[in-house]
Every structure is written in C-alpha cells, then in structure tokens.
Amino acid sequence: MPRKKTKPILSKKPVKRRREKIQRPRGMKDLLPADFVYVDFIKSIADSTLRTYSFRRMDTPIAESVDLFVRAIGEDTDIVEKEMFVLKGRSREEKLALRPEFTAGVCRAYIENGMASMPQPLKLFSWGPIFRGERPQSGRYRQFNQINFEIIGGSKPALDAQTIQIAWRILERLGLKNLVVQINSIGCEECRPVYRQMLIDYYKPNVNKLCADCKRRIKKNPLRLLDCKEEKCQRVASNAPQMFDNLCEDCHDHFKLVLELLDELDIPYMLNSSLVRGLDYYTKTVFEIRREEDINHSGSQLSLCGGGRYDGLIELLGGSPTPAVGVAIGVERIILEMKEKKIVPPEFPKPRVFLAQLGELAKREGFKIFERLYLADIDVVESFGRDSLKSQLKQAEKQKVQLTLILGQKEAVDGNILIRDMGTGIQEVTSQEKMIGDIKERLKAKEDERNDKIKMAKKKTK
Template sequence: MSIQIPRGTQDLLPGTTEIWQYIEKTARDLCSRYQYKEIRTPIFEHTELFLRGVGDTTDIVQKEMYTFKDRGDRDLTLRPEGTAAVVRSYIENKMFGLPNQPVKLYYIGPMFRYERPQAGRFRQFVQFGIEALGSKDPAIDAEVLALAMGLYKELGLKKLKLVINSLGDKESRTAHRNALVDHFKPRIGEFCSDCQNRLEKNPLRILDCKKDRDHELMKTAPSILEYLNEESRTYFEKVQKYLTDIGIEFVVDPTLVRGLDYYNHTAFEIMSEAEGFGAITTLCGGGRYNGLAEEIGGPETPGIGFALSIERLIAALQAENVELPIEQGIDCYLVSLGDAAKDYSVKLAYDLRNAGFTVEKDYNDRKVKAQFKSADRLEAKFVAVLGDDELANGKINVKNMASGEQVEYELTSFVAEFKKLYA
C-alpha cells in the first residue's frame, strides 16, 4: 500500500506554485509600500500562548488545535493563527522599545487547524497577515483595511464586500455582555452545548455560532452599537470617515463578531460576492485587539491586524475567472546534435544562466525533432542549435520561435550577442 498525503493537506505542484509565488510577491510589494516588514515566527508555540491569546472559549482552542507533548513533557501547539505568535515575539524581543512606532509587521506561512476539509479549507493552510502594534489612532485601522482591500484589487478581484463593526472598548463590551446574558439566559436550553457553556464565559461568542444562527433570539439579540460609549462611538465614526475619504466602500453590520476573544473596537470581514463562490464567502477577517499584549505578559500595547487564506483567495480568483499575468516560457532552449556538441552544451547552458537567462537543454539523448517539441512545450523564445559540425567551425544557429528568423553567430561571442536580443 502506497503512502498518501494526510487528509486536509495538499501538494502544490509546478504550474500551481507560480500562482502562489505571484500572489506572495504582490503581497510583499504592497507591504513594502505601506512600510510593513516581514516577521517569521516558529510553526509551533507553547500551548498556553493560544489559550491566553486566542481564548479558551473559541472553537479554535476547544476543537481545532493540533496539540502535543514533546520529550520534555511540554505542551506545544502547531500555530492555528498568526497574531498571538507575532505579539509574543513583539513582547519577547522588546519591539515596543524601537524608535519607530507603531511597529508594522507582516507574515506569510502555514497554519494548522483540525476541521472538516472542504472547498477552500484545509487542515494545513497558508495565511498572509499584517499586524500594526503601538497606535490607538483610528487612521491605522483605515490603513489596515486599505491594505487588505488593495491586495485583492491589485490581483484583479472586483466582486468584494467589506463589512465592518465596532465591538467597543472594555466598558462598552461589559454593558453589551450583560445585555446578552439577560437576553439569552431564559431560553439558553434551546441552544447547543457550546452556546450554553459560553453564556457566562463569553456570550458574544454565541452570536458567532453556526449551529444556532437561525434561532429567533439571534435575530433580536442586543446590538453592540446600542451599548457603545461616547469614546467608542467617536472612534468608530472616525474609522468610517477615513474609509469614506479614501474611497473604500463598506457596510456596517452590528451582528459581525470575530471568532477570537482578543478583538475590540474595529472588527471587519471581506467577502466574495462572486457567483458560485460557495456558502462560506469570507475571504479575510481582522480587527483591533487592544489588551492582547497585556494578556500574554507584555506592556499595554494597542494593535490591529488581519489575516487571509491564500487558498480562499485563489478560489475567489477562479470564481471571477481572473487570470494572473504570470510570465510563461523560457529565454532559450539548447538543441544539441552529436556527442561533442552535447558535452559543450553543458557549459553553454551554464554561461547563459550566469548571464541571467532562463535556459533548458536536452538530458535524454532525444532526436532533434523531439528536442524542438520540448522547446515548444516550454514556450522557448529562442532555440539555439549546436551540432558537431557547427562546434568544429565555432558557429551556432539561433532561431526566433515567434518570427521563424534564423541567425548564425560566432560561438565565442554567442552569450554577448544573445544579450543584445534582449536589450
């Protein structure tokens, strides 16, 4: 019996990895314009980080984490999300002491959650995310949203919907929490066991329940917007003003809550409205998490960020039939005829590659016709033909595959002459 890939994972093969590379490059270039710097954290962390950072009432912690003990009997977890690890690194490396604040970071890497695999959802998936740490200015909220929307638009997506909400500050959330408890408590027995457990611990999470989302009490639950104090309301209005000023359309949804416990003030999701994308339309989610740094042992540090799945981004591109402008083909294919020419083509390929060209040659002793077919499959712009007779005369023939034009060059100056073709 052959060994197969674990359920919920995928192999990314040549022909597909180029799409990923293009998306990652676009994300990195965009982050550079916004002055976000890359951070790389370990793939596994101490389990306590996610218990305290993500929240022990969340589905991620309760149901989805890959947790194990190492040989030192320490509890470790494959990271299920990126924010907690970035904030841990921010604290541990004392980035709060850097002269340039806020500290603006981005990451691209694999995350792990044990959940039912389905279209666009895997147990190992790749997230791109950003975190801005050290500013309470609502303008940074608008910047984070602009970067997220900007990435999707630069990649060619058009059918997008930005939904925002405010979860308020601690005072506002406490008032809203008490109202939610009063609202759900008389009939909490009609809800799932998870919601029953959340009633006292974190009633806001009830609003995010997938099983009971159609219950009548969900539709009449108190809105957080009714409980925002003046400071929280002013903050949220500022965020909306900035988004309007920079021309980003949005919808305010008072029922939007995020699945992680650390969010407060601004929360948001970006959704695909492409036809046939699927029942789960969320592409990206994020928000403000003032208080997370203190929760995991750091100084008071306001923060905001988002994370998006590369897999779901690609699914959205497919739903909108977006073709990324990925460069195809190679610069030159070397066709060799005869043993001496074949031997010489090894060095010639090396010299062309060192000169910056993409080059391939035959390694299977195929006949000339088969080598030309290989050049066609690789979409070679030029084919350089070298036989034993040409080698003896110090010549090489080059064919422009688009025009069909053929030119003979001196072998000793071929690399320099080839550069002129691309000048």
C-alpha cells in the same frame, strides 16, 4: 516393480502484492505547479503593496507553546478547544501546537526580541502555513496559507482604517470586485462586561432554542452566540441587544471616526452587529471583507480576510500595554474566488531560447554556455537529461521557443554553435564568442516584427 515417475516440485514464486497508496491527510491540499501561478501572483501583489506602506517582513516558528495560544486566543474558543494540532514534545513538560494563527506568535516575538525599542508604530507582515482541525469543506482546509500584517504601537482610528484600506487594495489589485467590508465594534474592558451580561440575560430565556455549542457558550463565551451559523441560533441572535448601543464614549468615538475615514476612502462597508470574530483578544474594531453576493445568504459565509484591533494582547502575554491592529488574508480562498471569477494571473515571461546538445563533450560545454546565457539575462531552457537530438527538438517545439541553439561534438571542439530559427527552420553557425550578441540581435528583430504586426492590426480595425 518399476518406480512411478514423480513430477518435480516447482518452487512457487512470491506473489508481489500491490502496495496501498498513501494519500494526503484529510483536509490538506497539494499545491501543484498550476496552483503556484496564482500563489506567486498573490504573493507578489501583497509583497509590493505592503512594502509600499512601509511594512517589513518577519517570520515566527510554525510550532509554538500551547500556552501561548491558550492565553492569547482564549481557552474557551473553538480554535483552542477543538481545532489546534497539539504535538508531543521531547519531554512531558513540553507542549507545542502548530500555529492556528499568526498574531499570537508575532506578539510573542515582539516582546521577546525587545521590538518595543524600535520606532513605533511598527509595521510587520508574515506569510506562511496555518493549521486548524476544522471540518474540511470548500474554502476550509486543515492546512492553509495566510498573508498576515500588523501595525503595533498605535491606537489611533486612522490605523484601523489604513489596515482595512491596505487589505482592500490588495484584493482590488488581484482583480476581485463586488466586495464589501463588514464591520463592528466589540468594545473594550470598560463597556464589554456590561454588554456581556445583557447578552446572558437575553439568551437565558431562549436557551432551549439554541444548538448544543451555544448552550455551552452562554456561560463561557457569550459574544460567540452572535455569530453562530446554525439557522435556529441566527433567529434568536437577530433580536439580541446590539453592541453599537452600549459602547462607552471612547469606543463610540473611535468607531465613528473609523467609519468616517472609510467614507473618505470610498470603501463600501456594512455594519454587522453579529460580527465578533473567533478570537478573544480582539477589542474595539473588528471587520471582514466578503463578497457582496454572500451578504444576504444564511448559513456559513467565508470571508476573504478578517481582522481587528487587539489593544490588550501584548500586555496579556507579559509585555507593556501596547495597542495594535492587524488582518489576515486567506490565500486559498482568494485562489478559489479568482478561479470562480475567471481571473487569470499574468504569465511569467516564457523562455525564448532552447539549448540542445549532442554528445558527452557537448553536454559538458553546454553547462558553461547555459551559465553564460543566464548571466546575459537571456531566458533559456534546456534538457540535459535527454541525449537524443530529435527528442530535444520536440521539447523545443513544445516550449514554443523562437531560437534553438544546437551544440554537437564538432561545434564543441571548434568553439562554434548552431542557431536555428524555429519559425523558418533556417540554421546558421556562429562562434561562441559572438553568440550572446547574435542571439540578442535576433530576438530584438523578432520583437520588432511582432510589434509591427500589432500596429498593422490596430490600423485595420480603425
């Protein structure tokens, strides 16, 4: 009986499964090159302004002991209770947290590094990422950047006013307008306990009108009742006793002088008896800078910056009694505001020269020529990753350069280089020895031509 033909068994090719894309963590943001146009501009303005006022930069670790923030910020604050990113340390005893703010770490470093021996008051600034597990929304991220500056070792009201003035000037130089300072005094250890009890007495009969968080705050942190963003809590807070009326003589005189100095500086401000800030270490002056358009709006309001005085913090962390005042500026919030107001940072100077090469020898020589151009302060761009001259010239056109240097095998051997005018397309050979002088001369001629055209255009418009 003839055998039946059987089909050969084909091995199945493994099906490649498309791997799931990994996304950035919720509430965190990628800063792309387009964002850094704003970031670098903000950083340069802040840096130059702060150095003008004799501030010096310092940095602290991104991760610090959990105990530092619990002691400094307050165990019953939202930041410590709900928002800190706590890390598992190398041992059970080690507990670290990503910093939720700068000031606690700066004060810890001030004590630990013996900075009290330096001339006081000490002016310090920092820049970097901050981490808080907040509910993400526009202007609120779980990782964000702050510009932070402190004046440590001075108790005079003039330093409070100067801190506000510097923050105001930075925002002003960035092109932001229609801003207002909201300001309050939350007293000191002498007058605040009395006011705290007044708040408790006022809120107890109204406890059923409050949100769940505020019901908890009555016992733990009654000052935070004043700045709750829930509408029903704001209605109760509108008739609460005001700290202004219960300041001791020292706090009253201090606050009065701060306001007088702001008047002298022509910085607009509004008294806000509900402003307490979310950190327990504040004393006396607290403030925020906000947009005027947000002032009369209920609900959550985002400040562009905020700060205040913290005269007891360094002693609380184990140092000697040392008065201080500081402020934090939110970088991402400023970027949002600049974009909304269509404020475009000035562009960095674009390269005016492109270096193209063709062949292995030319590429090797091209590295040396690029270094020479860099050392001669000629802004130049290259594309060493491309071999095709045609594709390199396309890149030069996209970059909108004025001159393209073309280095082929023959030019590399002869010690010459081609200079191509991208406007006219004319190419000329020059020696590599004279190259720098020739390039600078051509660029200057183009700059002079551009300036002449601008002058002629101005004359026509008159």
